[in-house]
Amino acid sequence: MSQDLEQRKRGRPPSLAARAKALRAAHDILMNEGFGRLTIEAVAAKSGVSKPTIYRHWSNASELAMAALMIGYDGGETGGGGSLEDQLLAQMRSLVTAFATTRGRQIALTLAASDPESEMTKAFRNRVILSSRERGRELIEGAVNHGSMPAPEDIEVLLDMLYAPVFYRLLLGHLPLSLEFADSVVRAALAIMEVRQKG
Secondary structure, eight states: OOHHHHHHHHHSOOOHHHHHHHHHHHHHHHHHHOGGGOOHHHHHHHHOOOHHHHHHHOSSHHHHHHHHHTTTOOTTOOOSOSOHHHHHHHHHHHHHHHHSSHHHHHHHHHHHTSOTTSHHHHHHIIIIIHHHHHHHHHHHHHHHHTTSSOOOSOHHHHHHHHHHHHHHHHHHOSSOOOHHHHHHHHHHHHHHHHHHHHO
8 A cells, every 4th residue: 555545544534334333322321221330431432433533522431422412403493484482482492402302301310420520521511512502693683683673682592591400400400401591592582682781
């Protein structure tokens, strides 16, 4: 094998098929054995995907675990179109639906047992909470730029009002997540913003 060919092989993008196999193996381990048994070595052995390939996609087992738990969650994409309220409702319903499952309970239990500074908690914060929040920011800023709403007085507070209730309810488990809850959160946050802007 020539040196150029070897360098191209080393530098080629990681296989999507290998990524999918690693995710399925990680998901199976999480569901059947628990987070404590999920290691890069265990996923490599179960999936047949090499450890270097796995590390090209995820920097550690916690990131891989969170990705596996979030299989099927689209990050709150709304598909575009509709009013700001319609798009936020679609995103919030997607978010709530993703967690109102056995997977959601597994995530909640895992996070409850994790140190706030653990890699698992950081992965959840970055991959789920912050990504959902940034999608909401894009929707609000898009509505402002199109002139369909005035700029909120404090967009950070508005984003907190939208997303904090979902994760509070998920982590405390005091009340269930539901589509009705998702709709109420969005409408309440937008109503409060509207009142403040008129006041």
